[in-house]
Amino acid sequence: MASIDDILKNAKLPEASEEICLRGDLQRTHDELEAQLREAVKADQADDSLAGGGSARKIAEQIRDVEEQMREFTHPFGFRALPSREYRNLVEEHPPRKDNVNDAAFAANMATFPLSLIAACCIDPVMTVEQVTELADLLTEGQIMTLFMCAANLNRSGVDVPKSVLAFEILANTALNSKQRGRGGSRGGGSSAGSLAG
Secondary structure, three states, rough: OOOHHEEEEEEEOOOEEEEEEEEEEEHHHHHHHHHHHHHHHHHHHHHHHHHHHHHHHHHHHHHHHHHHHHHHEEEEEEEEEEHHHHOOOOOHOOOOOOOHHHHHOOOOOOHHHHHHHHHHHHEOEEEEEHHHHHHHOOOHHHHHHHHHHHHHHHHHHOOOOOOOOHHHHHHHHHHHHHHHHHHHHHHHHHHHHHHHOO
């Protein structure tokens, strides 16, 4: 059985990350190209040139380029939960406003707490509250809420050992294929020996 010293030594706070695209302006370009692509596909099909590199292919290449640009400007933000005492202290620094439903849900002032929590929990990149405020001026409310909820969930949730169904299936199939190859090899070896003996 582990001692409390071992437990304390091995304990680590949970971490998570969220990706944010900083080139939201390209979404409009992408949407417009998608609309053009649907029309071009109809025209190319009518001309029987879809496979021959008609206008649809050119627009599809433009869409691919826009998606690559958006991926290039999509950045991960890494978060680590605060020790429980630090989290409680931070909440207390932002007391909820009277009769505010959103504040009551988080027991904190939701006008000031989210940016402070993001700054306190974001470890990659490290940011001050002032820098988070600058970032918030360049992002949508939804994007800031994505970052805030990542930090909030880390601090307000427990940690369970995750179970990846996909990883389990891949490993199970790999093990099954290895066993089948092994059985096949022994059968081949047995038949060769039999024919030599015959």
